[in-house]
Amino acid sequence: MLRVESVVMSFGGFKAVNGANLHVGAGEIVAVIGPNGAGKTTLFNLITGHLAPDSGRILFKGREIGGLSPHVICRKGITRSFQVVNIFSQLTVFENVQIAVLSRERKTYDIFSKVEGMAAEEVERTLRSVGLHDKRNVESVLLSHGDQKVLEIAVALSGKPELLILDEPTAGMAPEETETCIRLIRKLSDEFGLTILFCEHDMGLVFDIAQRVMVMVRGGTVVQGSCEEVRRNTEVQDAYLGGSA
């Protein structure tokens, strides 16, 4: 479904992503791991159009998407969450999800209808399924960090993506929140058959839910394979234990 081929992207002289390769098949859950500064977030930003690659190809369902605008890429079926919580903090939980639904339905240029109550059914359904329904009228800035992260996933989900990208979904979460989050990701994959690409520092979590793992070091792909293969790979061990860890 997604194919990243020897993509290079540099900030000034620093090559943040240097020849990364990645393949994600339909319905897979793929994790990207690597030490801090390995270029994981940059890679995600390249895929979702927040950055443009210097060279290399990014193919989604066989079409080149490198360098397109984020909103165009979203329309093609990729939505995401960010490492640092990125939601409409001044809107309510309900409104956060509502905007995402309206955007998907291309109703954002509608200046005649009353927005109140639009798409309510779907929004409530989504909120119920992520467990935020009872907080739907709370201004989202007032939510706990964990709830905000979950809300962001709900927002990303409301775009009905084919590929969902999660940048450190459990970063900064309390243990029990992490637990909930993992269950949520599983559920998404099982119930909706979503393809998920995520990166994470918590190795337990990675090996728990990922079907395949891609290891990035210094902007390049070190290895790609099943959890078992990656665990046994000596280069990975070097990178994490002997290298820059």
Place this chain on the structure above:
Amino acid sequence: MKHRSLVATLAVLGLLCALPPFLPRFYVYIASIVLLTGLLATSLNLAIGYGGLYQFHHTVFYGVGAYGTALMLTRAGAPAPVAMIAGPLAAALLSLVMGVICVRLSKLYFGMLQISLGSLVWVTVYRWYSFTGGDDGIHGVPLPDLIASAKGSYYYTLAVTALSLLAMRRIAGSPFGKTLQGIRDNPVRSEAIGVDVKRHKLAALVIAGFFGGVAGSLFVVVDTSAFPDMMFWTYSLEVLIMCLLGGMYTFWGPFVGSSTLVLLRVFVSVYTQYWGLILGTILSLVIIFLPDGMLGFFARRFRKGEVRGA
């Protein structure tokens, strides 16, 4: 709830309709100015309050709306209805052109580029004697008898302002309005859910410019004139002040703020020449102590202790 707000709206409208026979003509005139300035401030708020766009030079559209209407009436001799719509359309068109150039810049840069472009428009109007009348402005614009008298122009202004406010209220409460608030709140998130941020901003600018232009065409009806000073940058800042004073993040705030300032200005400048001192003091107090503006402040006190949105 809905019923009550409808009653309140009708009551206010009824009151405004009933005013002229009881007011001296001068106050009818001032009331018209209050209404159209309120419309101007509300239109600016659509861009700056809802869209978070640093629309620093909004009165350019006010001025172009006025000149568009006045020139159509004087030079082209167009029928009044055509002129009334030509001004706002010209303003919307200009807003589109300026928007295309400005929209990719953010915040302060956006504002400054807009001031620069707006000043170009101002200079052109100010200098182009043979067409715009230069610094003299245009006077004695001929109007149909129906709207030429003080009362006639008042009722016309009231009707157009009410309709425009209704339309803007509708837009603010539409999916587009909500999206705009989302963009103001978080443009990156907006893009990531598939919203074309630039285009929405552009649309907001055009709408704001159009209604700014409507206010300008109303000015021609009320004052039978148009002046280059209408679009000088200091006036733009004054309109910004009106929005801030009333409350930038509320729909009615700018209207309240502009009414307060216009009335204050008319009555205070009769007694003192230190209007700047008064305005400056009020403004700095508001910014320091009530950054949400008067209405925002009231609203806040009102809902203290409540769960938001319950």
Place this chain on the structure above:
Amino acid sequence: MTGPEPHAVGIHKKEGETVKKFLGVLAAAAALTFAVSAGFAADAIKVGFVDTYTGPATAYTNDVLDGFKLEIGKINAKGGVLGRKIEFVTRDDKYKPDIGLTMAKELVLKENVDLLVGTISSAVALAVSDLAKKEKVPFIVTFAKSDKITGSMGHRYVFSISENSEMAGRAAAKGLAKKPYTKYWIAGDDYEYGHSIANAVFSHLSELNPKVQKIGESWWKEGETDFTPYITQILAAKPDFVIVATGGRGMVNFQKAAQSTGFNKRVPFYQHTAIELSTLSPQGQNAPEGVYGTANYLFYFPATKENQAFADEFKKAYNRQPKIGALYGHLLAKFVAKAYQKAGKVDKEKFIDAMEGMTLDSPVGPMEMRACDHQVALPMFFGVTKKSPQYEHLVAGDVISVPGKEYLPSCADVMKTRAK
């Protein structure tokens, strides 16, 4: 943006109540303001001044007001006109037509003044003139110099008691036609007044002396402070003579630049009001010599008894020499009092009828308010700046007086422009 943006996106949900409360407060405030009024005495004749009382123009407008006050004080002391006192209020237009128009509306619609006067700004004058025509209130322009006021845009309700750019141009052309210069350069403030005075001078000059030619023009924005680039541009073209069309604050600015670059020593130039005290006194002994100018009033010329008396009286009252504005204010008071006397009652239409063709004696000699275009015919003085041992400022030398009749456009000409 790190600032604490208020969490107010949804506030309008609760706005209805707030708006209502607020309207209450606003209504109370409005009621308070309505209750207060500037207040004229009940039976006074009410004169409303709209003029610029802030900014550089006050150098001229305060003299108008003081000249008026001095004369009207004397008239009121003798019991006023028709047994009624003449009272006045002032409104500041801040040199902006929109504010001026609002102020004039306030005076007419709220204060019910019998007469509007004032404005140094042509833009304000034209705006107020339009209002006067609509509201049928007489309006006497005291200072604005656009020839449109009593020319193409003149009407029954507007009068002018100062010279206009067309008249100044004709008077200057008369003076300049006798000089040997042929290659002229035109420069000035790029606004209505600048263009109209420059065009007036040059067009009449070329009628009187067909040999003159215009070799170039330069225009700067009104309020320009640094003239050096223009001066170098002009000098590079080597004209014989330069017509400099500056108004208000540009007068002094340009003369200072001329002095510091030695411009006046390289090429002679003309500025309307260059010889006038308003221009010369702020510069003291540093004003450039040899600048040609025209003016309606010089406190030392003509050295008649009447002029001397007026200047002395003004100086005694305000401790300064009267400038041009003082004469206008003086004339205004005299015209107003005499016209109401002649009209026999305080009536706007009768006042206008009385004004038309009225004659008066003044410090600069007898004058007439022309019935056809409502333009006063004042004498104009043409001279050149020079130092004087007697005063701390420069004065005009070689003064010639051009009587009003000689430089006023004919009634037929005026009517032609109005017909257009």
Place this chain on the structure above:
Amino acid sequence: MEFLSHLFSSGTLSQFLVGLSRTTILFIVSSGLSLILGILRIPNVAHGSLYMVGAFLAYSVIHLFGGGVAAFVAALVIAPLGVAALGFVLERGFFSHLYEREHLMLLLLTFSFALIIGDLVKIVWGTEYRSVTLPVVLQGSAEILGLPLPYYNLVLLLVGPVIAVFLWLVINRTKMGKIARAAAVDREMVSAVGINVGWVFAFTFVLGCFLAGLGGALIAPMTNISLGMDHSLIIEAFLIVIMGGLGNVWGALLGSLVFGLTQSLGILVWPKFGIVFPYLAVVAVLVFRPRGLLSSTW
């Protein structure tokens, strides 16, 4: 093709020099604005008012000392210091508590100060315009290609680069300047290492105000000092700063040059609309380089 002959006339060089000299004052004022905007992030609309106060103060000082070279020099020192003192009061009294506010709020707050200062000037100095006479030594003009260039413009031509170098030294060679630059990029970081950012900001603000006052004092002899002289200048200064790159002193210099020269040469090309050229230059720069000509501190 008439304008071409204007362009290549003997007046062009002299026109160019005059354009350069008038750029000096634009540069001095806008570099102060640039520091305040770039480092403190305050879009200070009152900067123009401070420039006006500087001009009025210079007038008062010169009259107090009765003219002459000494009085003029005294004015050039005292007026900017007076404005700097005013800036100090404003910074400590208001801005130091409000740095975290949105730009829009700060812009409007400074606009309100501009209104207040404008009226205070009116109260103190009245509404009539004032003028200052140059000391005799500086009167008159030099000949360049047979055209006059006033001595005072020559002085300004020298003052501009001196100020530029001075500012560069202050910002790049003093501890205060280095801290200020660092604080512009990351305020928290700088205060985390134990430096009192508050005083560094106060210093920057006061320096900016000093420059505004200096600009005002320098323009005093070339113009008549009047209310409203701040209005046209402040917008030009903002455009110059944005065009040059926020917080960049060389950017302010470059911006002033572009602004001043397009204006004075624009006069030659198309006199009636000469005023349009600087604005067009700003638009062109921002369209192609949205962050300004040189790197900004933002």
